[in-house]
Amino acid sequence: xxGPLVRAARGGSQAAFARLVALHEKxxxxxxxxxxxxxxxxxxxxxxxxxxxxxxxLRADEGFRAWLxxxxxxxxxxxxxxxxxxxxxxxxxxxxxxxxxSREVGHEDRLALQAAxxxxxxxxxxxxxxxxxQGWSHPEAAEVLGLPLGTVKSHVARGRExxxxxxxxxx
Amino acid sequence: xxxxxxxxxxxGEAPARHDSDLFVAxxxxxxxxxxxLDRLAMGASAALAxxxxxxxxxxxxxxxxxxxxxxxxxxxxMLVLATAAAVLGDRLLTQK
Numbered sequence: 001x002x003g004p005l006v007r008a009a010r011g012g013s014q015a016a017f018a019r020l021v022a023l024h025e026k027x028x029x030x031x032x033x034x035x036x037x038x039x040x041x042x043x044x045x046x047x048x049x050x051x052x053x054x055x056x057x058l059r060a061d062e063g064f065r066a067w068l069x070x071x072x073x074x075x076x077x078x079x080x081x082x083x084x085x086x087x088x089x090x091x092x093x094x095x096x097x098x099x100x101x102s103r104e105v106g107h108e109d110r111l112a113l114q115a116a117x118x119x120x121x122x123x124x125x126x127x128x129x130x131x132x133x134q135g136w137s138h139p140e141a142a143e144v145l146g147l148p149l150g151t152v153k154s155h156v157a158r159g160r161e162x163x164x165x166x167x168x169x170x171x
Numbered sequence: 172x173x174x175x176x177x178x179x180x181x182x183g184e185a186p187a188r189h190d191s192d193l194f195v196a197x198x199x200x201x202x203x204x205x206x207x208l209d210r211l212a213m214g215a216s217a218a219l220a221x222x223x224x225x226x227x228x229x230x231x232x233x234x235x236x237x238x239x240x241x242x243x244x245x246x247x248x249m250l251v252l253a254t255a256a257a258v259l260g261d262r263l264l265t266q267k
Binding site for chain 2: 014017018021022025026027029030033034041044045048049052053105106109110113128129132133134135160163164167168
């Protein structure tokens with residue numbers, strides 16, 4: 001799906017790259033925000049710019065999504081190590097998030113899920129967000145996050161269990 | 172909605188649409204800035220390389236200029252006169 005756009009962008013087409021950004025920005029930012037990164041939007045923006053710069057190094061054009069998420073994940077971890085940017089847009093996001101959530105998930109459930117998600121370890125949160133929230137396969141998530149497949153599977157299973165528990169589902 | 176559905180809906184939430192347009196614009200602005208800086212750096216490198224080459228060739232170029240200048244002098248004079256005549260003619264035509 002991304003192949004033709006990636007090839008055009010590699011050839012220097014900013015319009016094609018803008019289309020790629022438009023296609024992937026929402027899930028990527030959603031993933032980073034749910035994974036608990038305060039500067040999620042800044043990280044996503046840096047990841048897109050880095051992707052533009054190093055597009056020539058992408059081996060499989062169709063693997064753009066996983067490659068982009070890998071860049072974003074590494075940038076997020078670098079950001080944590082360096083820690084320090086201000087969360088300018090984050091307040092806006094919190095307001096929007098609350099509005100969106102009221103349509104799909106009850107307010108109390110949402111607060112409980114947010115609290116429970118925040119208690120999960122970083123890797124586990126990322127695995128749960130990618131695999132349960134965005135429908136990624138376990139191998140895909142393992143590749144992007146640089147984790148062994150078995151670890152991803154157990155992170156998803158345990159994370160799901162802990163999050164469902166706060167929704168009153170003992171399974 | 173089952174607890175699983177609610178969990179997936181919660182985890183799959185994405186930013187609002189209007190926010191997306193702004194984000195794409197910001198990314199493309201950063202990309203354009205980056206592309207501009209790249210072009211600038213490339214132009215500066217090319218200019219630097221050209222100046223180094225010209226500096227290295229300056230003794231030869233000086234000799235060539237010295238040899239060609241007397242020959243080109245009348246041509247340059249004629250070109251200046253022709254240009255001046257064209258500019259004046261253009262002005263006169265514009266005034267009429």
